[in-house]
Amino acid sequence: MVQKKIIKQINLIFIIMTLSFCKNYSQSEFEFRDVITNLDTPWEILWGEDNHIWLTERFGRISRLNPQTTEIQHLITINDVFMKDENGDPGERGLMGLVLHPNFTDSPYVYTVYTYGNRNNTKIKIVRFIFDGNQLHSPKILLDNIKGAWNHNGARLLIDKSDLTMYISTGDAAETALSQNLNSLNGKILRMNLDGTVPKDNPFPNSYVYSWGHRNPQGLVIAGGKLYSSEHGPNTDDELNIIYKGRNYGWPTVNGYCDKPQEIQFCKDSNVVEPILSMTPQRTYAVCGIDYYNHNLIPDFENSILITCLKDAKLVVAKLNEMGDAVLEEKIYFERQFGRLRDICISPDGRIFIATSNRDGRGDPKKNDDRIIEIKPKTSSNNSKNGQGNMLKIKSNPAINYAQFIIHNNLLNQMIKIVDVNGTLKRNLSFKESNVNEFIWDGLDNEGIPVPQGLYFAIMNVNDKNYSIKFILIR
Ligand SMILES: [Ca+2]
Ligand SMILES: [Ca+2]
Numbered sequence: 094m095v096q097k098k099i100i101k102q103i104n105l106i107f108i109i110m111t112l113s114f115c116k117n118y119s120q121s122e123f124e125f126r127d128v129i130t131n132l133d134t135p136w137e138i139l140w141g142e143d144n145h146i147w148l149t150e151r152f153g154r155i156s157r158l159n160p161q162t163t164e165i166q167h168l169i170t171i172n173d174v175f176m177k178d179e180n181g182d183p184g185e186r187g188l189m190g191l192v193l194h195p196n197f198t199d200s201p202y203v204y205t206v207y208t209y210g211n212r213n214n215t216k217i218k219i220v221r222f223i224f225d226g227n228q229l230h231s232p233k234i235l236l237d238n239i240k241g242a243w244n245h246n247g248a249r250l251l252i253d254k255s256d257l258t259m260y261i262s263t264g265d266a267a268e269t270a271l272s273q274n275l276n277s278l279n280g281k282i283l284r285m286n287l288d289g290t291v292p293k294d295n296p297f298p299n300s301y302v303y304s305w306g307h308r309n310p311q312g313l314v315i316a317g318g319k320l321y322s323s324e325h326g327p328n329t330d331d332e333l334n335i336i337y338k339g340r341n342y343g344w345p346t347v348n349g350y351c352d353k354p355q356e357i358q359f360c361k362d363s364n365v366v367e368p369i370l371s372m373t374p375q376r377t378y379a380v381c382g383i384d385y386y387n388h389n390l391i392p393d394f395e396n397s398i399l400i401t402c403l404k405d406a407k408l409v410v411a412k413l414n415e416m417g418d419a420v421l422e423e424k425i426y427f428e429r430q431f432g433r434l435r436d437i438c439i440s441p442d443g444r445i446f447i448a449t450s451n452r453d454g455r456g457d458p459k460k461n462d463d464r465i466i467e468i469k470p471k472t473s474s475n476n477s478k479n480g481q482g483n484m485l486k487i488k489s490n491p492a493i494n495y496a497q498f499i500i501h502n503n504l505l506n507q508m509i510k511i512v513d514v515n516g517t518l519k520r521n522l523s524f525k526e527s528n529v530n531e532f533i534w535d536g537l538d539n540e541g542i543p544v545p546q547g548l549y550f551a552i553m554n555v556n557d558k559n560y561s562i563k564f565i566l567i568r
Pocket of ligand 1: 332347349
């Protein structure tokens, strides 16, 4: 009976807390950490199964970064990357996309794409390396002689784990007509087997072309079985597209939606796929790396495509509908806070990592640029707006396997209740020793059974006032 009453009370507390949490995040509710500084124009960052961030820098270096210790391991500097011409102009060239084999432990292959040659004859190739734990070696060319240029080189790679094929985005190499030419590999999303051959189920026989009519797509991600791509618009109409096999995406006739008179006819004739979001009717953001977010660490970002922007130096959060085939809302974060943003990756516990591109010749590099920055919500312990101050803190959020709480030194013999997202009481924690203000929750409920990972609340009542912390338990 008493237990029921407590649970009812806790449910009420939970509802009140939920109401206060159901709001949009503002800038001040995040905390930021420089994971690494003084990079030279990173292009790709991805979270590997080895819990390291793999990254490329445009001049040709591939590295492996431990985001916890911040130790970085340089694996190779590829010697035939062509980036800067004789005048020192990097254009949009260099080493760009990178992807790891999905079964990396058994197949330690690293796939890259980069420009080679010279200013008057710039080409793009896709090369596979082998990782031996210390370095990358044994380059194998999977595809070369793709036309490159000063700009519009595309160059994002993505492997579909479901069928082990690789998608490659290519730009129009500043020759707009190539995008509608099915005999050209430019202005396309290409698809290949991991040995470099053409998949038998590609839309056109013996062709890598998977979709066409693209300008300069530089972001790819698969989520819910759908392939999403970001694409730079010319002066307007950056796009977020869902890529379908064998379809035309309109460039150079169509920018963004099929909404202008000359576009409408072309879209009808060529069965053009419209973007699910055309962000910029006024001017471009310059959209680049994208990733799919669906973690409750940042509830406001759940089921969203996160899009990094170079020119407008911000993160776009494009909230998807349940089916993932429409954008419900577009929100802007971190505008002008870090400069140009090139790429993004997400850790399994829901933290966001972004790479700046301020040293690419178009930015305004600050001291210690370029950087990879970790972004996560501020823990309640850092948030004193409710007068919580130092009353109740959590040492690490997300909490991995166990949670460690610290209460104010003056508070003795306190109780903390651990409550799940449904408001169900899971555990009463008592501070048994009067001089101890630290307590560890071992992730067990009151019956001694491990609780599943997820979102929990720690609630402490002092003089009829509740102090609470929302945290994630990860196993
Ligand atoms: Ca388009
Ligand atoms: Ca249009």
